Amino acid sequence: MADTETSPPTNVLIVGVGGQGVIMVSKVLAALCQLHGLQVKQSEVHGMAKRGGSVFSHVRFGAQVWSPIIPHGETDILVALEWSEGLRWLDAMRRDSGTFIADTQQIVPPIAFRDRRPGARSGYAPQSPAAVLEMVGTGFALDATRVAAGLGNTRIANTVLLGALSTALPFPVEGWISVLRDFVPPHTVAVNLKAFQAGRDWVESGSRPAEEAARPAGARVAVAARGHRLEITEAWCKGCDICVKMCPERCLRLDERGLAELANPAACTGCRVCEWLCPDFAVRVLDGLGQPVA
Amino acid sequence: MDTLSLDTFDIRAYLREDLLPHFMCPGCGHGIALRALLWAVHERGIPKDRLAVVCGIGCSGRVGAYIDANTYHTTHGRPLAFATGLALARPDLEVVVITGDGDCLAIGGNHLIHACRRNLNMTCLMLNNEIYGMTGGQVSPTTGGGRLTSTTPYGNAEPTFDACALAIAAGAGFVGRGMTLQLPALKTLIGEGLAHPGFSFIEAISDCTEIFGRKNDLGSAPEIILRQKSGMRPDTYGNIVDRPFQAKAMRIGVLGRNDRPEYGAAYRAAVAARIAP
Numbered sequence: 001m002a003d004t005e006t007s008p009p010t011n012v013l014i015v016g017v018g019g020q021g022v023i024m025v026s027k028v029l030a031a032l033c034q035l036h037g038l039q040v041k042q043s044e045v046h047g048m049a050k051r052g053g054s055v056f057s058h059v060r061f062g063a064q065v066w067s068p069i070i071p072h073g074e075t076d077i078l079v080a081l082e083w084s085e086g087l088r089w090l091d092a093m094r095r096d097s098g099t100f101i102a103d104t105q106q107i108v109p110p111i112a113f114r115d116r117r118p119g120a121r122s123g124y125a126p127q128s129p130a131a132v133l134e135m136v137g138t139g140f141a142l143d144a145t146r147v148a149a150g151l152g153n154t155r156i157a158n159t160v161l162l163g164a165l166s167t168a169l170p171f172p173v174e175g176w177i178s179v180l181r182d183f184v185p186p187h188t189v190a191v192n193l194k195a196f197q198a199g200r201d202w203v204e205s206g207s208r209p210a211e212e213a214a215r216p217a218g219a220r221v222a223v224a225a226r227g228h229r230l231e232i233t234e235a236w237c238k239g240c241d242i243c244v245k246m247c248p249e250r251c252l253r254l255d256e257r258g259l260a261e262l263a264n265p266a267a268c269t270g271c272r273v274c275e276w277l278c279p280d281f282a283v284r285v286l287d288g289l290g291q292p293v294a
Numbered sequence: 295m296d297t298l299s300l301d302t303f304d305i306r307a308y309l310r311e312d313l314l315p316h317f318m319c320p321g322c323g324h325g326i327a328l329r330a331l332l333w334a335v336h337e338r339g340i341p342k343d344r345l346a347v348v349c350g351i352g353c354s355g356r357v358g359a360y361i362d363a364n365t366y367h368t369t370h371g372r373p374l375a376f377a378t379g380l381a382l383a384r385p386d387l388e389v390v391v392i393t394g395d396g397d398c399l400a401i402g403g404n405h406l407i408h409a410c411r412r413n414l415n416m417t418c419l420m421l422n423n424e425i426y427g428m429t430g431g432q433v434s435p436t437t438g439g440g441r442l443t444s445t446t447p448y449g450n451a452e453p454t455f456d457a458c459a460l461a462i463a464a465g466a467g468f469v470g471r472g473m474t475l476q477l478p479a480l481k482t483l484i485g486e487g488l489a490h491p492g493f494s495f496i497e498a499i500s501d502c503t504e505i506f507g508r509k510n511d512l513g514s515a516p517e518i519i520l521r522q523k524s525g526m527r528p529d530t531y532g533n534i535v536d537r538p539f540q541a542k543a544m545r546i547g548v549l550g551r552n553d554r555p556e557y558g559a560a561y562r563a564a565v566a567a568r569i570a571p
Contacts, residue, residue, distance in 0.1 A: 236314050240321035240503070245516030276477040277519070279325030280315055281305055 009062030016081030163199020321515025371401030467492025
């Protein structure tokens, strides 16, 4: 930590993909450093990255910070909100003393599927968390998204990682909590504080890398009273509620996971409004033989 | 079931299923518009090898990536320019351009008017969600008066473009507007556009639930899509500042036909006349 004006600043690089909250993590850290009277400089690249593209944010703090850009290979702490983004920036870290904190959650970009044949290998980074942790000085690979899902909201995975980050920096925990409380929307304060604590607990309990996250289930077929079938591909359903509200018979509902299901097969007339208006192609109306109808 | 047609359309035959679920937000209307396009392609009996889809940049630009046909992801605002070259060089292809309101009217506005003027045989499907969704929710040429976006934090004061009026004035061969809420009607409209020998411009009213809808407090995805019918867009087109653009309500359906000569055929005839003795 920079105590004198001559010591170099501490460099934290936060990376992820658009929509995960990279900027939020860096803003909380920057605000906290300001509270402690340190100079902070933050710079980021975002924009076209909205929803799915690469985002990174440099945060540098210390008694005196001149440049907002971290020199290559001098990152003290690398926080990755997405697994392959973490690997992309590994060589920005200090080789010996750097700390690597990553979510093992994989957000696979379409470019990883150049080969469109069924069952083809994807081009996503094949390195396992264990192999990557071997390469870095101090490494933490946690399935923050699953931890966040356990708390009821996958969007707070960034706060789980913020909790893990807080253990790697010498600021008292009360400061983190008060900045976080001011920063997040009021109705999400409670769940964000829980997520923050879950991230700290995970590091302190010395957990090992999480296993591969399970993909959601495939298609669920319900047979309706008139002989046709309603097929809902759960892996594609995003729970937008359109089919539920547009169904003239009101026979669909969202289940406890927020996915569409046929709640009242007796009422379904097979009118296909749900299929037509599903933006995610998750609903299909099949005839009695399992063939799609027009 | 006697009410069900025997002519089967399964959209999955036209999709790259390994790329799904697609990257669009929950409730985004672009998926519905894509279904309308593929349904129209199916009804017209266009083989996938003969279908060429050209996309620009933005949420609309990513729509084409999920189609299992010849697809072409081009630069921001320029899909019409790329498609012009493609349609001239390969008149055997059915060229479809998928573009967004910002891509087509702001960044590629110049290309749009000249594509309309040339009347080259292709179909331009403009997905109008009133905002630049992917790049961060900036105001677009079709954003309604008073709407909040990331670049109009005090409400949009810019006049709104009527894209169909622009296309008609520029001389497009076939101009229509449909909404994703009325999928079969939009499908029929796109089918007519594909059939028209000339430049067809179709505006599909789509929705941005996460960025535009949330910022403007428009409610959940079903509420937003229902508003297409009940006042959201008429308000958009009615509350505009400039009189010449003003309309009482948004008109739906076929808005213009113009049976001018198709440019590709005229060009090839001119070349042949010059080369032949």
